[in-house]
Amino acid sequence: MTAEKKKITRKKIMATKEMKQIMADHYYELDSAVKSRDKKVAWCSSVGPAEILRSLGFYVYFPENHSAMLGASRMATDLIPYANAIGYSPEVCSYLTADVGAYLKKVTPLSKAYEGIKSIPRPDVVVFNTNQCRDVQDWMGFYAREFKVPLIGIHTHRGVNEVTETHVQSVAQQMKEMIAYLEKISGNTFDMNELKKVLSLSRECSDLWKEVLDTASNIPSPLTFFDGTIQMAPAVCLRGTQIAVDYYKLLLKELKDRIKNHEGAVDGERFRLYWDGMPIWGRLRAHSELFASQRACIVASTYCNSWIFTGFNISYPFKSMAMAYTELFIVRADEAKEKYLKEMIDFFKIDGVIYHDCKTCPNNTNSRYGMPQRLEEETGIPSLVINGDLNDLRCLSDEQFITNVEAFTEQLEVKKE
């Protein structure tokens, strides 16, 4: 993809070097836990009950982070057909199909990134929460059968407008009921003080991550959505640890310095955009350069915001975890989502909204039931719907993407004049 006509300099975030190191440590720790059998490994869906697992002494592995790596390294598209061949439709989540395909072909981007790691870490248990979609249940179910380990799930209400006491009680109860099974697998006894300690670190991580993302409300914005998709890794994989907290303090300091120096992530920032839906992992760099060439900064996204859990409260751990994991954008009805998006449009001073109609993730696609039209009418902020996919690059036309984005920024320019 050759989007830019003029030279685009992408501004590097210096803290990323540190992040790469802590992510390497995370994967080496998992690898050595499996090799030495000294710690149990739990696999967990990305907005699953990581805090409970960590408090019971599990090392936690997130298959979604692995599949995003498959996407970003552009291995995913070639691996998806292997999962299709054993019955997983090309229409279902391409995180699932790419990851299962990689497993069947015995390849992993971890081997390339981290010398000495030969495979993904074998689980002792796999855990999911259907708050984001049913696909995580099927995905984790595949591995539970393959590795012959227990599969434990939380079943969350979806399409929720207001989160009520009934929703919260149901999820909190399911979380409590997991404990006895997890104690047996981990060999450790549940300790409420340990859960509170982990939950408090998760909350601190979430607050700092929110502060990081909120820096983009400044003009010019010190970071882009594309930076966010990289910087979110510790919030996903290491929430509940001091390591993630320390990292976001470091990152926040760098972004605050940028704000002080009026240094924008995009040179000559002219348009401020919002991205709704999944990233297109195999095109992060190309898209980042394309938008920068249009002097457009994608300042915020529902995707990166999904790891903000302001509901966590150590005074009532289970109830607050149930609340935080059910309040998430992806769990909610369009009415609640639209209210949230209007707040984001105001807060981040948005000129235009981009909706990614993601072929294999209807769960994180919000353009199919009239939302862009309704919001445009209410806010007067133009929007663009683009077709693509998170991991399957066959669902994306690069030429059409460029044409659409260029036409959209022209439309925004006219509106500004």
Ligand code: SF4
């Ligand atoms: S939310 Fe979408 S991308 Fe994520 S696991 Fe579910 S279907 Fe896949």
